[in-house]
Amino acid sequence: MSESTAYVDTGGVSAETRTDSALTVTAKEVVSQGVVALTLTHPDGRRLPDWAPGAHIDLILPTGVTRQYSLCGDRWDPRSYRIGVLREPAGRGGSAFVHDVLAVGDSVGVGGPRNNFPMVPAPRYLFVAGGIGITPLIPMIAQAELMGIEWTLLYGGRTRTSMGFLDELSFYGDRVVLAPQDEVGLLDLPTWLGAAAADDTKVYVCGPEPLLDAVETGCSGWLVGKLRMERFVPKRQSAPVRTVPFELELARSGLVVTVTPDGSVLDAVQKAGVTVLSSCREGTCGTCETTVLAGQPDHRDSILDDSERDNADCMFICVSRSCSDRLVLDL
Template sequence: MSASPVPAGALADSALRVTAKEVVSEGVVALTLRHPDNRRLPDWAPGAHIDLMLPSGATRQYSLCGDRWDAYSFRVGVLREPDGRGGSAFIHNSLAVGDMVGVGGPRNNFPLAPAPKYLFIAGGIGITPLIPMIAQAELMGIDWQLLYGGRTRSSMAFLDELAAYGDRVVVAPQDECGLLDLQTWLTAAAATETKVYVCGPEPLLNAVEMCCVDWPIGKLRMERFVPKEQGAPVRDEPFDVELARSGLTVTVTPDASVLDAVQSAGVNVLSSCGEGTCGTCETAVLSGAPDHRDSILEDDERSAGDCMFICVSRACSDRLVLDL
C-alpha cells in the first residue's frame, strides 16, 4: 500500500494551537502548531501531511515541512489560492496566533524510499514535502540536488532556509529563467540510480511524466495537489461490496461512491478530501478487483489490488470484499 494508516498515538481529530504564523514568501504563510498542553505530537516521516479542520467546516491537507525531530510542533506552508474553495483564504485572513484548529493525521502517501542519490523537483508550494526529504538525505549523507521553480523569486517559499545548502539547490524562477529544463535534469537522472521526487502544479507533473514514460516503476515518485484526470469507470452498473468485519453487504449504484454506500450502512470510515488525493479513506481489499481512480497509488500498487481509496475508486468485478 502507498498510504500509511493513522499510526498509534496519532491525533485523529484533536485540536492544536497556532503558535506562530509567518509570511515566508508572497502568497505563502507558514503555520506552527503545538498541543495546548505542550504534549508530544505523533512521530512522522518526510512526505507526511496532516488534515486541518477549519472552523468554517472545511478540511484541507497540508504537507509537514518542519523538523521531524521536533516532537512538540508541526509546521505547514499554506499558499493563498484565489480560485480555491475558501480554506486558504480563511487561513491567510482569519486564522491567528493563539487560535485552535482541528488536526488529523499525520499520514504519508509520499514516503522517501532508500536510494544512493536523489533529485528533488519542486514547483511553487510543492517545495513543502521536499524540505524534510532534503533534511533526511543530508542527515544520512546521501547525495542530492533540488531543482526549484516558481512564477517569481518573491513567490517561492523557504528560499532563505534552502540557501544553507549552497549550490545543490538550483532556484529557477520562470520570469528569470523560463520553464524548468526538465529534459536535461531527468536525462541525467535516468542514467544513474537516482530516485526522483516531484511535487507541484499539474502542468509540471504532466511534463515530468512525459519525460519519464519509459522509466522503471519506483524510480519516479510524485505527489499531486489536485486529482489526476480519470477516464470513465470500468463499469457503469451497480456492484456489491461485502464488509467482512461488519457482516454487511451493500450495493453501490453508479451515482454513489463506495464511501457513500458504506457510510449509509452505518459503518464509519474516516475520510477527508473526497477526491482521491489525501489517502485518509484507504481500505484493504480482501477479494475482488478494484477500479482504481485515485491520484495516489503507483502502477505496481494498483496491480496488487490489495487496497483502494473508497471515496473515488470503484469495482471492475461484480463484488468486492473490504476489510471493514
C-alpha cells in the same frame, strides 16, 4: 539496492497514532509572496505523533473546511508541526481563512499525520518542486543531508518573490538550483531527467499539475518506483470501468450492499452504518484507505503507483470503484 544505499525511515503512521485534536497556532510567518508558514503545538505542550518526510496533516478549520498540508518542519521536534499554506484565489476559502483570519493563539483541528509520499532508500535523489510543492521536499532534503546522501533540488516558481522558504534553502548552496520562470523560463526538465535516468537516482516531484504532467511524460518508460510524485489536486481519470451497479461485501460487518453508478463506495458503506474515516473525497489524502480481500478494484485515486494498483489489495473508497461484480472489503 547497492551497498552505498542508506536506509531512510518511511514513516508509516497508523490510525491509532492520529492526532485528531485541536492544536494551537504558536507562530505565523510570511515566507514568500502568497505563502504563510504556521507552527502548531498542543495546548498542553504534549508530544505530537511522530512523522517522517512526505507526511501531511489535515487542517480542520472552524468554517468546516478540511484541507491537507504537507509537514515541512523539523521531524525531530516532537512538540510542533509546521506547514506552508499558499493563498489560492480560485480555491474554496480554506487558504483565505488561514491567511486572513487564523491568528497566533487560535485553535485549529488537526488530523493525521499520514504519509502517501514516503522517502524510500536511494544512493542519490533529484528533488523537483514547483511553487508550494517545495513543502514536502524540505524535510526530505534535511533527511538526505543528515544521512550524507547525494541530492539536488530543482525549484521553480512564477517569480523569485513567490517561491517560499528560500532563506532556509540557501544554507545548502549550489545543490539548490532556483529557476524563477520570469528570469529563466520553464524548468529544463529534459536535461535534469535525462541525467537522472542514467543512474540510480530516485526522483521526487511535487507541484502544479502541468509540472507533474511534464515530468510523467519525460519519465515514461522508467522502472516503477524510480519516479515518485505527490498531487495536491486529483489526477484526471478516464471513465469508470463499470457503468452498472456492483455489490460490496463488508467482511467484518457481515453486510452486503449495492453501489449504484451515481454513488461512491464510501457513501454506500456509510449508509450501511459502517464508519470509515474520510477527508478529501477526491482520492488525494489517503484517509479512507481500505483493505480489499477479494475482487478487482477500479482504482481512481491519485496516490497509488502502477505496482500498488496491480496488487489490488487496497483501495481509496471515496473515488475508486470496482471492475468485478463483487468486492469484498475488510470492513
